[in-house]
Amino acid sequence: MRARTIAGVLLASVLLAGCTNNDLFGLAGNTAESANSGGIDQSALPNYEQDSPEYFAYQVGDRVFFLVDQSTITEEASATLRQQAEWLNANSDYTITVEGHADEQGTREYNLALGARRAAAVKDFLVGVGIATHRISTVTYGKERPVAACSDESCWSQNRRSVTLINSELTG
Amino acid sequence: MKHNRTMVVALATFAIASISNSTHAQTSVEPLRIEIRQGVITPVPLAIPAFIAESPQVGEHAQNIRDVVVADLTGTGLFRELPKEAHISTVDSFNGPFNFLNWKAINAEGLIVGAVGDNGDGRVTVKYRLFDVFSEAAMGNGIQFIADADDWRRIGHKIADSIYSEITGEKPYFDTSVAFISESGPKSNRVKRLAIMDHDGANLEYLTGGKEIVLAPRFSPDGGRLIYTSYETGVPRVQVLDLKTRQHSAIIESAGMTFAPRFSPDGSKVLMSITLEGNTDIYEVEISTRRARRLTRSVAIDTAPSYSPDGKWIVFESDRSLKPQIYVMRNGGGEPRRISFGQGRYGTPVWSPSGDYIAFTKQNDGRFHVGVMRADGSSERILSSSFLDEGPTWAPNGRVLMFFRETPGSEGGPVMISVDVYGRNLRRVPTPGFASDPAWSPLRK
Numbered sequence: 001m002r003a004r005t006i007a008g009v010l011l012a013s014v015l016l017a018g019c020t021n022n023d024l025f026g027l028a029g030n031t032a033e034s035a036n037s038g039g040i041d042q043s044a045l046p047n048y049e050q051d052s053p054e055y056f057a058y059q060v061g062d063r064v065f066f067l068v069d070q071s072t073i074t075e076e077a078s079a080t081l082r083q084q085a086e087w088l089n090a091n092s093d094y095t096i097t098v099e100g101h102a103d104e105q106g107t108r109e110y111n112l113a114l115g116a117r118r119a120a121a122v123k124d125f126l127v128g129v130g131i132a133t134h135r136i137s138t139v140t141y142g143k144e145r146p147v148a149a150c151s152d153e154s155c156w157s158q159n160r161r162s163v164t165l166i167n168s169e170l171t172g
Numbered sequence: 173m174k175h176n177r178t179m180v181v182a183l184a185t186f187a188i189a190s191i192s193n194s195t196h197a198q199t200s201v202e203p204l205r206i207e208i209r210q211g212v213i214t215p216v217p218l219a220i221p222a223f224i225a226e227s228p229q230v231g232e233h234a235q236n237i238r239d240v241v242v243a244d245l246t247g248t249g250l251f252r253e254l255p256k257e258a259h260i261s262t263v264d265s266f267n268g269p270f271n272f273l274n275w276k277a278i279n280a281e282g283l284i285v286g287a288v289g290d291n292g293d294g295r296v297t298v299k300y301r302l303f304d305v306f307s308e309a310a311m312g313n314g315i316q317f318i319a320d321a322d323d324w325r326r327i328g329h330k331i332a333d334s335i336y337s338e339i340t341g342e343k344p345y346f347d348t349s350v351a352f353i354s355e356s357g358p359k360s361n362r363v364k365r366l367a368i369m370d371h372d373g374a375n376l377e378y379l380t381g382g383k384e385i386v387l388a389p390r391f392s393p394d395g396g397r398l399i400y401t402s403y404e405t406g407v408p409r410v411q412v413l414d415l416k417t418r419q420h421s422a423i424i425e426s427a428g429m430t431f432a433p434r435f436s437p438d439g440s441k442v443l444m445s446i447t448l449e450g451n452t453d454i455y456e457v458e459i460s461t462r463r464a465r466r467l468t469r470s471v472a473i474d475t476a477p478s479y480s481p482d483g484k485w486i487v488f489e490s491d492r493s494l495k496p497q498i499y500v501m502r503n504g505g506g507e508p509r510r511i512s513f514g515q516g517r518y519g520t521p522v523w524s525p526s527g528d529y530i531a532f533t534k535q536n537d538g539r540f541h542v543g544v545m546r547a548d549g550s551s552e553r554i555l556s557s558s559f560l561d562e563g564p565t566w567a568p569n570g571r572v573l574m575f576f577r578e579t580p581g582s583e584g585g586p587v588m589i590s591v592d593v594y595g596r597n598l599r600r601v602p603t604p605g606f607a608s609d610p611a612w613s614p615l616r617k
Binding site: 110116120124149 | 358359385408429431445452495496533559562581584609
């Protein structure tokens, strides 16, 4: 039972990671379309500058996922966070805000605290791999801002997340 | 807002005339009284004929006030109204005589008689009497109110409160407000606004504009202030709002995030969670000095604190034993003691105003419940069950609770529900849209 849950979570995360890399860009869709439409035109691939916040969000990956009630950084999450750190090292003018989120199971207050724990875990990880602590602020949204609205594990696993936001203002 | 308008509550000076027919054997008759305890309660039939308008100008008020009284009393599930069509007698004079035989004949157990007079200065005089039909005797002295005619809803609630207390022996709760969070928009981007209304849904007002997320308001003990959590600054921060001036300010300028506030019984302090470095502990903040005293020091999540009515104890939620459970500690020190030991997870404990129960949210086997237990954790009683029931708040008399129930899925949303302390009379609280995080006010002054 427990193993199955975890497997489900991992699968959902993988699927979602797939979504982030493909669907958000329409990469797969556009490529397929242009192939089928007789190659009239090049598909308009989004071409974010490598140092842009959009590149960070969509190419590096701005979010990592957590198990139920957990704030432990999973292996998969740590891979994403290392890439985030790499980008942040290369773009050292940016500060970030790490949002911590929870799924709707659990009370409002507990989920606020849990989201704060998740955001702090991500911050600790990033600091641990060399990002200056003053560049990172954290905020919890508890269960207030789900990204997936259904009420089963397929959505809950997407909502138990942290999101690293690149702040628009650069540091001096 | 007219909440602070003077309302003169004068003890009635009516002579309780000896209108009873002395031939009735009263010894064999059960007095009109409801004891609110566990088990099935058969609603007591009441006859509430039209209130007498002593001048044509107040005819509408007489009808409106009576309707509020009827809605309050029947809304408890303890009373039912005998429909007007069943009446075989009318009440033409506030001072009687009343033909009790005709009220007895339709099985009325209580008779409520009311009258509204025009004071000519925008105010009205409203009086009522309650009779035990079987003993043909007045219960209590009746009460006379002089108040602004515009306050007719409050007058109705006051009369219903008085009748409820007279018959049940419990403290009243109808002349109250409910603060809550009004919700609209999609689940992923809900607009949340702080709102306040009468306990029955009337006089709804919005207190914030919806730009920032607001959560979980609580009343000060005098009902004059609300404390709540707002994302106005970008992170959750506890704010206090004066209901008269509508001004609000942060309780403390903390480096961390603050949430889950609750007033002390004397209104001078606030318990809240403060999160620093990802760790959430409970603090007590003195409002005048803004000084915070740390009450828990664990790496666990400690949140949702609530004072006992005497302020000596604090009940809160913690996951120090892995799953969230309810703990009680002395205010000022001492090791917290776990009091919840049933299956599942427990949260949002809140001490009843009378001190006899702690209400909570319980999550077990994929469902949420609202329940109550004794302050030592014994006698757990589950009052509700659904996909998501959460966040109980007590009516000031400690006999009724309100909570919110959220339906699942992308179209789902919360509504507020009231239920009595034994799980009876579960009913939806009317709100125009989605509504969550109810907080029941103290009895209005």
